[in-house]
Amino acid sequence: MRRPTAHDYSLDLLDGGTLPLDRYAGHPVLLVNTASKCGFTPQYEELQAVWSHYRGRGLVVIGAPCNDFGRQEPGNAEEIQSFCARNYGVSFPMSAKLHVRGPEAHPLFRWLAEEGGVLSRPRWNFYKYLIGRDGRLQSWFTSVTKPMNHRVRTAIDRAILQD
Template sequence: MTVNAGEQSKNAYDFSFKTISGEPLPFSEFRGKLVMVVNTASECGFTGQYKNLQTVWSRYRDKGFVVLGVPSNDFGNQEPGEEAQIKSFCEVNFDVDFPLTSKVHVTGDDAHPFYRWASDEMGLLAKPRWNFHKYLVGTNGQIVDWFSTPTSPTSEKIIKTIEEHLGKSSSNNR
């Protein structure tokens, strides 16, 4: 289900994307997992972060962590390609195998409902201002943190936050 503008949402599980191949991707598929949602672009100075996103995905995927790449052309027209081109670019250049969505808007009136909700939940400072902005969605579907574009996915700050939240979720599941 996709929440319409103006409706209140309780958590990320109320939203849905489409995969890069066009299949439905309800966020509820990630229920109980820690999810890093990242707006991506193939022609950005930060595009190298795909490598670091793949690194953290590979390191923590078996512990309940997901990276969700969300291609967007909102900033500097740096994601001009179609979905098949984006997918190929990510696989060929960065060996990406984490989930990618179809291309969406992450800012403005046409922003995907998840991004409108996330901005409302976290406030103006947490709104994406460029490509590779990161929201961290907790195992309960609430946003637990956000990281600006320059913060590398493999930075000490992000790794510590991931490990703290994965530790909380594993102790809650005992």
């Protein structure tokens, strides 16, 4: 029996519609649970920089707004989208607000927790998950690891070069 990959899941988009992740088969994906009113919110700037720098090499960045931690994403879809565009120039895809932990966690985040183990479960906003071209979890990083950190960039470079 084939094990599931990230490509077996889809996300509702912040601006409407659905994003099937199999659309990105053959591309590495950096998925980040985000929030607009968090001490880590300035990481949006570096996420946009990662997107701008690596997009031409095939990397996809996806933000996943989440209100699970400290109720730091209270806005509706329009407010979140406006905040991200106005303050950080975010142009990468954003999912609709979702849960990343507990019984209501989105199936993709349940899969990520299973694949990465107990320590990979998001314990705050801005956990980063690097999914390889094959849809398998390659690496993950906690909130304190910034998107332009050397370890993150090295992992992205490896994922881009992976066959």
